[in-house]
Amino acid sequence: MLLDKQAQADLAAAINEQEKRTDAELVTVLAHQADDYRYITTLWAALLSLLVPAVLLFVPHWLTSFEALLLQWGVLLVLAVLFRFKPVQFRLVPRGLQRQRAASLARTAFLQQGLHHTRDDTGLLIFVSEAEHYVEILADQGIARHVSDEEWQAIVDAFVRRVKAGQVAQGFQEAVTACGDKLAAHVPATREKNELPNHLVVL
Incomplete structure (x- = not known):
């Protein structure tokens, strides 16, 4: 179920709070479905x-x-x-094809939202395709140098469980907080910035 206005406002506020702790830019994207198949x-x-x-x-x-x-x-x-x-x-629809389409949409969203154009290459995308129960965290090279893809996997796995249970809003909140903790440890805040919008992008 797509997030209502209050849930989206709460998510934007959570992102704003986490970005005070890190130089990273967090962007959240939610797609109802990656493809019509x-x-x-x-x-x-x-x-x-x-x-x-x-x-x-x-x-x-x-x-x-x-x-x-x-x-x-x-x-x-x-x-x-x-x-x-x-x-x-x-x-x-084969599960492998569902994952392929969702992964492709995640990478398209990463580029469309300008996450590869941040000042220090510190963009982080939290992407969800609800119908496919697909979650992915994509980090630009400024973050990837410090945090490996494997370190994000526990957050992804927990979020997938939330999506399957129909708790997308709660999953986003937990993921943003968990990502914020990692980013604050590895890419701590050194300056004030807000290069990318904090609101949820709904595709």
């Missing part, structure tokens, strides 16, 4: 509709070629619509 569900519908002629071989009442074609098209359309419902759709 329509091509995947359409492919599934098309493949299953191709089975219609084989099934008709076992039907005692023969259909004309035209009637069989109409039935096949009908099956295709019904399945294409059915497979667009989220609970069905995400059972058809």
Whole structure:
């Protein structure tokens, strides 16, 4: 569930507080879904509709070629619509592809939000794609020199559990605090700054 205005305001305030402790710039991005995956569900519908002629071989009442074609098209359309419902759709889309699409969107967001243009290369992105239950923390080189990707993983894992439980707002709050603690230790504040906006970016 996407965050309401109050939850977004609380998150922006939390980011503002954490940025007082570090030279890093924190940006949070929330996507409802990384891709519509329509091509995947359409492919599934098309493949299953191709089975219609084989099934008709076992039907005692023969259909004309035209009637069989109409039935096949009908099956295709019904399945294409059915497979667009989220609970069905995400059972058809391979988990690896979901992660690939979400990871690609995270990197696009990193660039679009200008995290690679901070003064000391200290941008940090906390990215969530809700439908895929995908969380990633991306750090620019000024942070990556001090904190490895593996050190962020515990924060990511905890956030993923929150997303799966439908507690995205709480997950963001906890992640921002945990990231702030690491950043304050490794990239402590040496100057006043606010190069990037603190509000949640919703895609």
